[in-house]
Amino acid sequence: xxxxxxxxxxxxxxxxxxxxxxxxxxxxxxxxxxxxxxxxxxxxxxxxxxxxxxxxxxxxxxxxxxxxxxxxxxxxxxxxxxxxxxxxxxxxxxxxxxxxxxxxxxxxxxxxxxxxxxxxxxxxxxxxxxxxxxxxxxxxxxxxxxxxxxxxxxxxxxxxxxxxxxxxxxxxxxxxxxxxxxxxxxxxxxxxxxxxxxxxxxxxxxxxxxxxxxxxxxxxxxxxxxxxxxxxxxxxxxxxxxxxxxxxxxxxx
Numbered sequence: 001x002x003x004x005x006x007x008x009x010x011x012x013x014x015x016x017x018x019x020x021x022x023x024x025x026x027x028x029x030x031x032x033x034x035x036x037x038x039x040x041x042x043x044x045x046x047x048x049x050x051x052x053x054x055x056x057x058x059x060x061x062x063x064x065x066x067x068x069x070x071x072x073x074x075x076x077x078x079x080x081x082x083x084x085x086x087x088x089x090x091x092x093x094x095x096x097x098x099x100x101x102x103x104x105x106x107x108x109x110x111x112x113x114x115x116x117x118x119x120x121x122x123x124x125x126x127x128x129x130x131x132x133x134x135x136x137x138x139x140x141x142x143x144x145x146x147x148x149x150x151x152x153x154x155x156x157x158x159x160x161x162x163x164x165x166x167x168x169x170x171x172x173x174x175x176x177x178x179x180x181x182x183x184x185x186x187x188x189x190x191x192x193x194x195x196x197x198x199x200x201x202x203x204x205x206x207x208x209x210x211x212x213x214x215x216x217x218x219x220x221x222x223x224x225x226x227x228x229x230x231x232x233x234x235x236x237x238x239x240x241x242x243x244x245x246x247x248x249x250x251x252x253x
Contacts, residue, residue: 002082003029003033003034003082003128004037005023005037005078005079005082006033006034006078006079006082007029007033007037007039008243009037009040009041009079010033010036010037010040010120011076013037013040013044013054014036014039014040014210016215017036017070017212018036019244020214021033021036021074021211021214021238022209022242023208023245024208024211024212024245024248025117025208028138028208030207031086031090031134031137031138032137032209033082034079034082034085034086035083035086035130035133035134035137036084036212037078037079037082037083037163038079038083039100039130040135041062041108041238042059042062042104043104043126045058045059045062045107045108046104046105046107046108047170049105050055050168052108054110055108055110057104057107058107058221059101059104059105062080062101063098063101063102065077065080065083065084066083066094066097066101067094067097067098067104068084068203069083069084069087069088069094069250070087070088070094071248076236081210084138090136090137090139091136092133092136092137093133093136096129096132096133097129099106099125099129100126100129100130100133101105101127102125103121103122103124103125103126106122106223109174110172112172112173112175112176112177113176114176115175115176115178116176116178116179118176119175119176119179119184120187121217123153123156123157123160124149124153125190126150126156127152127153127155127156127159127160128149128152128153128156129149129152129156130148130156130212131148131149131151131155131209131210131212131213132145132148132149132150132152134212135148135202135209135210137205137209138205138206138208138209139203139205139206140202140203140206140209141203144200144201144202144203144206146201147194147195147196147197147198147199147201147202148202148206148209148210149194150191150192150194150196150198151191151192151195151210151213151216152203152213152252153188153191153239154189154192154195154213154216154217154220155212155213155216156186157184157187157191157216157220158172158185158213158215158216158217158219158220158233159186160184161181161184161185161188161219161220161233162219162225162233164181168237177211181223182223182226183223184223185219185220185221185223185224186220186224187218188216189217189220189224190220192216192220196252196253199253204217204251207247207251207253209252210253211244211247211248214240214243214244214247215240215243218235218239218243219235220234222234222235
């Protein structure tokens with residue numbers, strides 16, 4: 001039950017987010033790695049089994065971990081243990097963690113999102129919720145929630161757009177009727193604009209929690225421009241590294 005094990009899992013399962021954490025100051029990585037490792041665990045749960053019931057049971061196991069964190073003992077698990085300590089020590093909102101887990105139930109089944117609003121809620125509970133949890137782990141005040149969540153939603157939309165080809169290859173219908181990729185990207189850019197309008201509400205020492213969205217604007221603009229209609233949006237390594245360096249050094253997002 002070590003932070004190193006969580007870091008190794010993030011490096012394997014979410015290399016872009018791993019780079020973002022490694023670009024952050026060393027003293028905040030212990031808060032971010034367990035949270036991002038937990039996100040990998042629940043995000044991959046629907047894909048590691050063909051049995052929906054087993055996937056549901058795995059998600060319920062994580063809900064029990066979260067719900068018991070305040071009162072129960074830590075479980076002997078490389079991610080559940082550090083997550084337990086993170087929830088207890090930093091007072092992470094259990095209801096946000098619960099919604100993050102519950103949203104992943106959509107990934108278990110093959111039905112499309114019922115409506116554009118349902119997809120919006122999915123991105124809110126997953127991406128926006130995760131970024132707010134990261135910010136809370138770094139001491140975010142409640143006044144920062146709206147801007148942080150808007151930025152997290154934009155980052156989640158960008159990640160979702162990158163995943164469209166793979167989701168379709170797996171037999172899923174990721175976009176509901178009435179919502180195209182370009183429209184979703186435009187919604188993401190609008191959220192990004194709203195987040196930046198509220199930048200003054202977000203203390204500068206929360207910048208490491210927002211580094212995970214370092215590629216969002218580039219990806220969203222690429223989709224809006226129609227440069228990735230058949231394949232996942234791609235950002236050159238030079239632009240990726242350059243953007244991460246700029247955001248890290250400047251603290252601006």
